[in-house]
Amino acid sequence: MTLQHMERPVGIGTHEGTERVGAGGLGMDFQRLTVRTTVRIISRYGVLLGFLALWQAAASSGWVNAAVLPPVDMIVAALWKGLAGGSLLGDIAISLQRAGLAFAAAVIVAIPLGLMIGQVRAVETALDPILQLFRQTSALALYPVFILLMGLGEASKVFVIFWATLFPLLLNTISGVKEVDPKLLEMARVYGARRLTVFRRVVLPGAVPSIFVGLRLGATTALLLLIASEMIGANKGIGFQVMNAQYNFQIPLMFAAIVILAALGLIANQVLVSLQRRLCRWNDPAS
Missing domain, CATH: 1.10.3720.10 (MetI-like)
Incomplete structure (x- = not known):
């Protein structure tokens, strides 16, 4: 088989492959940014969110008197x-x-x-x-x-x-x-x-x-x-x-x-x- 008859691997060295790689890179960057933002929010506001969640659960389940401490x-x-x-x-x-x-x-x-x-x-x-x-x-x-x-x-x-x-x-x-x-x-x-x-x-x-x-x-x-x-x-x-x-x-x-x-x-x-x-x-x- 000559070199001319060899099939070029799809997506490698072609415009389509470049687009796929670029899209994948953007997707990875977006995922990293999302994870980083989520970690930052949790580290900063995690205790507050946990406190509000505990308040909501305690008032809704009757652990505390909801008339005095109503749910969030x-x-x-x-x-x-x-x-x-x-x-x-x-x-x-x-x-x-x-x-x-x-x-x-x-x-x-x-x-x-x-x-x-x-x-x-x-x-x-x-x-x-x-x-x-x-x-x-x-x-x-x-x-x-x-x-x-x-x-x-x-x-x-x-x-x-x-x-x-x-x-x-x-x-x-x-x-x-x-x-x-x-x-x-x-x-x-x-x-x-x-x-x-x-x-x-x-x-x-x-x-x-x-x-x-x-x-x-x-x-x-x-x-x-x-x-x-x-x-x-x-x-x-x-x-x-x-x-x-x-x-x-x-x-x-x-x-x-x-x-x-x-x-x-x-x-x-x-x-x-x-x-x-x-x-x-x-x-x-x-x-």
């Missing part, structure tokens, strides 16, 4: 009904308005004050005793005082959130200023940098990471105090919805409101983390 699917249904029907949207808007106003006021007051206290020793010496006193006093313990002074309206609710949010942000800002490397400050002064330039180019960038830690702590504190303030003398808000649902024994709705509060906290934290990474790329170990 009932909570999800109540959450969907409240959001789709709009009954929870108004509460979310009111709560975000209260927490947002208090948090913004704390940022406006705490960051400039913390930057000044951290740099001026005389101001720190004068204010430190009263700051330490107020810092150790629970905002919830002072809430009745705020109610007496401002009434049960919006002012007392916003102010108690502001008061509790102020100190984590203020103290972290002061700490950030104090932790700036003294050698950098000395070098800037040796090169003739003015006080404003030193502040803008050395002090402020050095304090930003610590300020963001204070922002994240403050955001968490704002949501915690929001719940407490709305449970007293409020007729709107997520905290009110939690108490109202508990009084009326609408337990799935109560858990749905708690889920919303947790989601708001996660979103606020993620927004601040993303903003910190964008503004502090030089301080990000992953960059």
